[in-house]
Amino acid sequence: MEFNVTNHQLCVGDIKITGVASSALFLIGDVQTVQLSSAFDTPPESLIIGPFVPFAPKG
Amino acid sequence: MFSRISKVKSISSKTLIFSSTMQIGDCSYIDGKSFALAIQKKSETFQSVDIHFEDYEISKRPFYIPRLNEPVISSFSNPNPFIRVGHINIIGISTSSVVGVGNVGHARMESRVKHIREIPKKTEETPIEGSTNTT
Numbered sequence: 583m584e585f586n587v588t589n590h591q592l593c594v595g596d597i598k599i600t601g602v603a604s605s606a607l608f609l610i611g612d613v614q615t616v617q618l619s620s621a622f623d624t625p626p627e628s629l630i631i632g633p634f635v636p637f638a639p640k641g
Numbered sequence: 642m643f644s645r646i647s648k649v650k651s652i653s654s655k656t657l658i659f660s661s662t663m664q665i666g667d668c669s670y671i672d673g674k675s676f677a678l679a680i681q682k683k684s685e686t687f688q689s690v691d692i693h694f695e696d697y698e699i700s701k702r703p704f705y706i707p708r709l710n711e712p713v714i715s716s717f718s719n720p721n722p723f724i725r726v727g728h729i730n731i732i733g734i735s736t737s738s739v740v741g742v743g744n745v746g747h748a749r750m751e752s753r754v755k756h757i758r759e760i761p762k763k764t765e766e767t768p769i770e771g772s773t774n775t776t
Binding site: 583584585587590591592593594595597598599600601603606607609610612613614620622623628629 | 644645649661667673674677697698699702704705706709712713714715716718724725726727728729730732733735737738739740741743744746748749750751752753756757758759760761762
């Protein structure tokens, strides 16, 4: 596969962002490679009902 | 190959916490990693319990990232050598995030979050069924 890119004018106005979090990347500029990986775990076992139970069991 | 210049009028941020970076200028590589335990608990006190991120399965699972050596022949040309951006306002930058202005060689970011909710059992309170679907 051949991939040809021609970058003509790129003008952006103002940018307003509330938050950039959890290893996010906000970049103005060129980049050769980007690799992103994200894992978020909230299984049914992580919902604990009762006040004196220790935190979620392993897993 | 890449030689565009980023022109930003201004950049401002209220908070920059938990190993976050505001990078102004070119850099060869970015490697960000964040491991977080998000615990929600209804309690007046939050006693320190021995919690280790390594005890949870999410910290042990392998790190899956997209491959770099894709069989693609790519070429780039930049007739306009500028990227112009106006004013940037970011309220918060957190947990190993990167806000950058300039060219970057390679960027690799990883995030792992384990979310735990602890809800007290009380009869007069809202039923559990209603609280299970809340985020």
